[in-house]
Amino acid sequence: MSLNFTCSLNPARIVFGCGAVARVADALRGLGGRRALILSTPFQKADAEALAATLGDLAAGVFSGAAMHTPVEVTETAMTVFAETGADCVVALGGGSTIGLGKAIAWRTDCAQLVIATTYAGSEVTPILGQTENGLKTTLRDRRVLPEAVIYDPDLTLGLPVGMSVTSGLNAMAHAIEGVYAQDRNPVASLLALEGVRALKAALPAIVADPRDPQGRSDALYGAWLCGTVLGSVGMALHHKLCHTLGGSFDLPHAETHSVMIPHTAAYNAAAAAAAMAPLAALFGGEIGGGLWDFAKGLGAPMALRDLGLAEADLDRAADLAVKNPYWNPRPVERGAIRALLQDAWEGRRPGS
Numbered sequence: 001m002s003l004n005f006t007c008s009l010n011p012a013r014i015v016f017g018c019g020a021v022a023r024v025a026d027a028l029r030g031l032g033g034r035r036a037l038i039l040s041t042p043f044q045k046a047d048a049e050a051l052a053a054t055l056g057d058l059a060a061g062v063f064s065g066a067a068m069h070t071p072v073e074v075t076e077t078a079m080t081v082f083a084e085t086g087a088d089c090v091v092a093l094g095g096g097s098t099i100g101l102g103k104a105i106a107w108r109t110d111c112a113q114l115v116i117a118t119t120y121a122g123s124e125v126t127p128i129l130g131q132t133e134n135g136l137k138t139t140l141r142d143r144r145v146l147p148e149a150v151i152y153d154p155d156l157t158l159g160l161p162v163g164m165s166v167t168s169g170l171n172a173m174a175h176a177i178e179g180v181y182a183q184d185r186n187p188v189a190s191l192l193a194l195e196g197v198r199a200l201k202a203a204l205p206a207i208v209a210d211p212r213d214p215q216g217r218s219d220a221l222y223g224a225w226l227c228g229t230v231l232g233s234v235g236m237a238l239h240h241k242l243c244h245t246l247g248g249s250f251d252l253p254h255a256e257t258h259s260v261m262i263p264h265t266a267a268y269n270a271a272a273a274a275a276a277m278a279p280l281a282a283l284f285g286g287e288i289g290g291g292l293w294d295f296a297k298g299l300g301a302p303m304a305l306r307d308l309g310l311a312e313a314d315l316d317r318a319a320d321l322a323v324k325n326p327y328w329n330p331r332p333v334e335r336g337a338i339r340a341l342l343q344d345a346w347e348g349r350r351p352g353s
Contacts, residue, residue: 122228137248
């Protein structure tokens with residue numbers, strides 16, 4: 001059968017390697033930046049301040065209020081600081097929360113962005129911005145929110161807690177798994193997805209065994225970059241719709257929600273997308289849903305939505321929201337089936353058991 005596809009790969013300068021963080025100043029100058037606002041979560045405030053000190057006059061200041069799911073009110077506060085400090089670009093130091101804030105500022109100002117990725121979120125290489133307002137999370141896709149440069153320094157991830165490493169890595173895998181059966185999938189994105197999942201499948205057990213294993217940390221960042229590239233290149237489906245619903249409307253933690261949900265959503269689509277998912281299923285013993293569940297359990301990942309704080313009474317509303325304006329999906333999104341999927345995920349039951 002002849003090939004017929006469209007492939008769009010997002011342009012970004014990638015600087016990868018141990019010690020790469022030393023090249024931040026050069027990367028900023030390469031973007032034309034002269035006054036960078038350094039962004040972080042409260043947890044990484046000290047790291048952001050240390051980075052600002054090394055940048056000297058290149059740093060306009062630090063904003064350490066980045067929050068999960070990119071609340072619009074936080075972005076508005078950061079925009080005030082951006083204007084008051086005379087910043088002309090941003091440096092996002094951290095994971096998805098900080099990267100999301102940098103994108104939200106860029107969406108409003110069209111400023112240049114440099115990301116220093118310290119988790120396996122993957123969003124640093126996507127033109128996608130998810131924002132939360134009035135209890136609802138919405139997403140948009142625009143070239144203005146794609147960071148122009150990304151620094152991946154495995155040394156910066158050596159202290160990432162094991163639990164966070166595991167859920168962040170499973171979150172990255174979810175991007176790749178949905179990418180192989182995306183409506184606009186293509187052979188290049190599927191190859192990146194398979195390699196990204198392979199790298200993370202090798203890296204995460206190594207990190208659990210030795211959190212400071214340099215090879216494991218390097219492989220995990222490499223896999224996360226590839227999985228993020230897939231996320232930015234093709235559309236997502238049911239899994240991301242469910243996770244956006246659970247995060248935006250019920251305030252569940254982002255990476256943990258992805259890690260709980262991916263075995264269940266993969267199992268939901270396994271028969272409808274069997275050919276596309278076959279190479280990934282082979283990595284997990286031939287059964288993608290159950291295999292992912294076994295892998296996550298072996299890593300000590302959270303396995304149940306109830307353990308993330310979701311009440312069983314919320315499952316009906318979550319199902320109603322999930323089937324409203326659904327994303328394209330290879331299997332029809334039916335309310336009864338989604339409600340059953342959510343019940344299994346809430347209880348932490350192995351898919352197919």
